[in-house]
Amino acid sequence: MVNCGSGASFADTKESIPVLDFSLLTSTDPHERSKAILELAKACQDWGFFIVTNHEVPESMMKGITAACREFFELTEEEKGEFGGKHVLDPIRYGTSFNASIDKVLCWRDYLKVFQHPEFHSPNNPPSFREISLEYGKRVRKVAKDILRGISESLGLEDNYIENALNLENGFQLLTANLYPPCPQPELAMGFLAHSDHGLLTLLIQNEISGLQVHHNGKWVNIDPIPNSFLANIGDHVEILSNGKYQSVLHRAVVNNRDVRISIAMQHAPAWDAVVSPASELVGEEGNPPAFRGMEYKEYLELNQSNVLDRKSCLERVRNRVI
Numbered sequence: 001m002v003n004c005g006s007g008a009s010f011a012d013t014k015e016s017i018p019v020l021d022f023s024l025l026t027s028t029d030p031h032e033r034s035k036a037i038l039e040l041a042k043a044c045q046d047w048g049f050f051i052v053t054n055h056e057v058p059e060s061m062m063k064g065i066t067a068a069c070r071e072f073f074e075l076t077e078e079e080k081g082e083f084g085g086k087h088v089l090d091p092i093r094y095g096t097s098f099n100a101s102i103d104k105v106l107c108w109r110d111y112l113k114v115f116q117h118p119e120f121h122s123p124n125n126p127p128s129f130r131e132i133s134l135e136y137g138k139r140v141r142k143v144a145k146d147i148l149r150g151i152s153e154s155l156g157l158e159d160n161y162i163e164n165a166l167n168l169e170n171g172f173q174l175l176t177a178n179l180y181p182p183c184p185q186p187e188l189a190m191g192f193l194a195h196s197d198h199g200l201l202t203l204l205i206q207n208e209i210s211g212l213q214v215h216h217n218g219k220w221v222n223i224d225p226i227p228n229s230f231l232a233n234i235g236d237h238v239e240i241l242s243n244g245k246y247q248s249v250l251h252r253a254v255v256n257n258r259d260v261r262i263s264i265a266m267q268h269a270p271a272w273d274a275v276v277s278p279a280s281e282l283v284g285e286e287g288n289p290p291a292f293r294g295m296e297y298k299e300y301l302e303l304n305q306s307n308v309l310d311r312k313s314c315l316e317r318v319r320n321r322v323i
């Protein structure tokens with residue numbers, strides 16, 4: 001790994017990120033559910049990020065996948081090198097930084113990306129990885145599906161709008177494990193440059209070490225890990241589908257000189273062949289034209305993964321210009 005020398009400032013502000021009680025969102029009591037949906041709408045509009053509690057994924061499973069990812073990173077470079085493929089759509093990919101062949105600055109990060117759905121893939125080593133990631137992937141997908149139903153409803157659409165329009169039965173689920181080793185000069189390096197996520201909804205877990213920062217009201221806010229919860233954020237495809245009502249949010253990871261940090265992001269996205277454009281119900285004749293042009297999700301994914309990571313530049317490519 002190479003010091004990326006980003007020279008970024010570590011601005012800080014103490015504001016509390018919204019918390020979504022998943023058990024209320026999935027409650028059979030209509031009053032509780034509609035209250036949770038209102039809170040979800042507010043979280044999507046104000047922050048684009050929220051913490052999810054009471055989500056039913058066992059803590060042992062969250063610890064298990066974290067340990068399995070850590071074991072993967074502890075393999076020899078030769079063992080991991082098997083997955084050092086160059087193509088951005090290789091189903092298992094290990095590497096450094098974001099896209100080391102074109103990155104202008106390299107980040108203090110190693111990653112493992114594994115396609116989980118609709119086709120499941122897993123490295124064979126460590127041996128426990130396959131079983132743990134298969135089960136974890138399924139459980140997290142269910143949480144994501146319920147949150148996306150809530151998001152559909154919060155936009156005034158049918159609750160199954162997103163899953164039907166974007167064919168989530170064949171939806172893409174991508175596990176990204178990020179490893180940030182201690183960095184001798186953390187003030188000169190960045191773990192993960194500011195970016196938005198390309199999919200619909202990311203559910204992230206992390207070990208007990210802080211490092212994630214979310215851009216909120218013009219400032220970087222530190223988000224400390226809360227055990228046994230997910231950190232959720234909406235991605236570019238919710239911004240496209242909602243015609244900009246909900247916006248994907250910039251986030252980044254900073255590094256420290258003491259502890260290894262691990263985060264595991266599970267992105268949930270449309271089926272590769274789904275063409276995503278603003279929901280016609282959310283586009284008006286006057287004053288609210290479609291803000292984005294339609295694009296096949298796979299094309300967007302390729303664009304996103306094969307270019308330099310640069311804030312929300314990928315989304316800008318599909319934005320309709322106001323003439």
Ligand SMILES: O=C(O)CCC(=O)C(=O)O
Nearest residue numbers: 176178192212253263265
């Ligand atoms: O390490 C983190 O907390 C951020 C990871 C992230 O943003 C990603 O994998 O997309």
Ligand SMILES: [Fe+2]
Nearest residue numbers: 195196197251
């Ligand atoms: Fe991200």
